[in-house]
Amino acid sequence: MKFLDEAKVYVRSGDGGDGVVAFRREKFIEFGGPDGGNGGRGGDVWAEAVEGLNTLIDYRYTQHFRARKGGNGAGSDRTGAKAPDVVLKVPVGTQILDEDKESLIADLDAPGKRVLICKGGDGGFGNAHYKSSTNRAPRRADKGWPGEERWIWLRLKLMADAGLVGLPNAGKSTFLAAVSAARPKIADYPFTTLHPQLGVVRLNATEEFVLADIPGLIEGASEGAGLGTRFLGHIERCRVLLHLVDGSQADPGAAYRLIRRELAEYGAGLEEKPEVVVLNKTDAMTPQAIASRRKALERACGGPVMLASGATGAGVPEVLRRLMDVIRKAR
Template sequence: MKFLDEAKVYIRSGDGGAGSVSFRREKFIEFGGPDGGDGGRGGDVWVEAVNGLNTLIDFRFQQHFKATIGTHGMGRNRTGGNGSDVTLKVPVGTQIFEEDKETLICDITEEGQRFRLAAGGNGGFGNAYFKSSVNQAPDWANPGLPGVEKTIWLRLKLIADAGLVGLPNAGKSTFLAAVTRARPKIANYPFTTLHPNLGVATVDGQEFVLADIPGLIEGAHEGVGIGDRFLGHVERTRVLLHLVSAQEEKVGKAYKTVKHELEAYGNDLTDKPEIVALSQIDVLDEETLKKKTRELARACGKTPFQISAVTGRGMTEIQRALRDIIVDANNTGEKLAKAPKLRHRDIAAAAEDEADDEEQQG
């Protein structure tokens, strides 16, 4: 399974059925009159959030969705049947945009939420509808109204409570693997993470969802490296955890590089609460650690946490800090992101499978 967070889809609702032109013709009934029935309504196109989906991969294999047309009306005042609806099943957190990729149609944030993307056309009236005292034998009927057709974009933004950001090899995937049951790919080279990963962390009996995205480098907002397209997956988070590797020669510059990319991306990411941590501190001696901590503190304007996923130093404290901010956001009236019933291992496996495919092709 591969991770896909954007898809282009063509949809069309069903046309309404045409009304019928018919007259009652029976033996010994001289003036039977009109008895043409109405046409049926065309089917609608719906989108629905369902449990168990992690990506938009299904829309790589099917991009056209068409509802059926309504049945035409018939004689003896028989109304045509309505067309069948078609439903696009998407993961929780999917946004639907118009073809311009800017006009938001709807934002699906809860399991079971439904939205009608295109209404089917109404069926036409049969000639029986037009019968009156001054027109007792109308010989016309209405055609059904056409359905709606459009091209839309689906964009998935994972729902998580906290997001991990930082340069490549800052220890984000290692942190995620240490505090959750997720198993992202971890290796000692840049851009090990090619797709977002989710995990559920537990501290003091309370759970929150962590999202790990590929690392950012200078110029990411201009498409350098993997770019900044995956930042959309941390837009819904309550807090950002900014990891800076202790192996960086200039930790202050490393912090400012990522901060600049967040500002260039926009969408209020820089307005979110931020926790800064110096990661991978197990590789430093105490004197160097103090020096780099002071440098990072000057750059970010706050005292950073010191953590090591290998030794466990500072891991519990930083999880509690994340939890406190998330709980505060919930207590102030904001809706806490519920942990979606996702198969987090599948998302991690998707990244590994695609990475293996690319290595084989290379």
Template sequence: MKFLDQVKIYVQAGDGGNGCAAFRREAYIEFGGPDGGDGGRGGDVYVEAIEGLNTLIDYRYQQHHRAERGKNGMGKQRHGRGGEDKTVKVPVGTQVYEEDQETLIADLTEVGDRVLVAKGGNGGWGNLRFKTSTNQAPRRANPGEPGQEFTLWLRLKLIADAGLLGLPNAGKSTFLSRATAAKPKIADYPFTTLNPGLGIVDIGTSTRFVLADIPGLVEGAADGIGLGHRFLGHVERCKVLLHLIDCTQDDPAGAYTTIREELEAYGGELADKPEIVALSKVDVLPEELVDEQAAAVKAVCGQEPMRISSVAGEGVKEALYRIAKVLGQDTEGDIETAWSPE
């Protein structure tokens, strides 16, 4: 299934049904009087977060969503029934914005979260409602009110506990495939990952969290270079970031600085989130060169970077438990018995 995290939709609530202007016509009843019923109320439009969805791709092909119109009133004081509501079902983590893409209507972060986005019109009154002592045979009835209609933007921000950051080809997808059962695309060229990926890390009865792989950033991503910085929205909900740096490149310290600058340019307090820095692909270089690269990174980030080889399984377990510790999950007794990199 193709991943899509932003769509524009049009919603229209149902119009109210028209009131009825009718009179009672029965044998032997000389003055039956008015008996027109009211029109039914139009259906509302809701947006609801449900389980089992992880993309907005359905709404790329179905952009118009309308609730049912209320039925018209009829004679013999029969009221029209209300129109059925329309529910737009979206993944957990979806935000609903107005047409300007800046005014937030709702943030649906839990299964079952539901928000009314368009209200149906009231039904019109029948002529029975207008009967008075001075107007005992009214011939007027109200039309139904129109339902509300809006253009909305749906923006999905994945719900994940931890996020993987780094330049393209830093080893994020390989780490995700090693630590979880996810099967992301892996290749030896940049921008292999074009869409965010999720995996569940399960390393014990008390240690389980969701890990997100974010497509690689490059310098100037905040200005739209490369894949841009749009995917950083998926990191906003993460509690901790694992920053992977390819130790085989010439300037690992510069790679770290590039990502940090993009985080600060994006805003959203991403630069203030807890960060774990790690050198990836350490199995490719001799230990002396890895030490030099680690020293250069430490000089700019202020912490000793972890050393990881996702292919060989080296350091993966330690990185996962470092993440679990930041998340506040109990990992005692699980390290040796509950998880294997195979």
């Protein structure tokens, strides 16, 4: 299934039903009178967050959603039927933006959360509504009120407990595949990952968390270089960042500072999130290289650095335990 995290759709609520002009005339009943009913309400358009979805691909080919018109009134003071609502089912974590792509309408960050996007039009009054002591036989009935229409943007921000960040080929996809059942594409060239990936990490029967892998960042990503920072929105909701640094490169400190700079340029509080720094690919280094590059990375980040190898699994359980401890405190 193709991953799609952004879609533009058109929504329109239903018009209200029309009121009618009708009069009561029955045999053996002395007095008649107006009994035209009101129109029914048009259908509303709602958006609802549901579990089991992790992409907006359903809105790639179906982009127009219209609710039906309410039923017209009838004689014997019968009100028209209300039209059924239209519900857009979206993944948990979807934001709904106005057409300008900046004004936030709603943030559906919990299962079952729903928001009214377009309200259906009210039904028109029938002539029974207008009868009075001075107007015994009104012949007025109103049309239903029109519904609302608008274009909206759906933007998905994945709900994950921890997010993987790092340069391309830092070993993020390998790490995700080693600790979860996710099967991201893995290759020895940069930008192998083109779409965010999610994996559930289970430490034991009672402890688990969701880990998100996003495409790698490069220098100038905040200005649009490479894949830009489009996918950083998927880790905005994470409780902790797992920063993987490729230990096989000459200067891991420079790689760390580059990513931190891009996170700061993006904003949204990413640079303030708790962070676990890991020197990855220890299987490709000598003990002397591990010691020297670990010290260089500790100087760059100003804190402890963990060692791991996604390929062999060395150090991975310790990293997962550290992540779980941070997530538990945040929860």
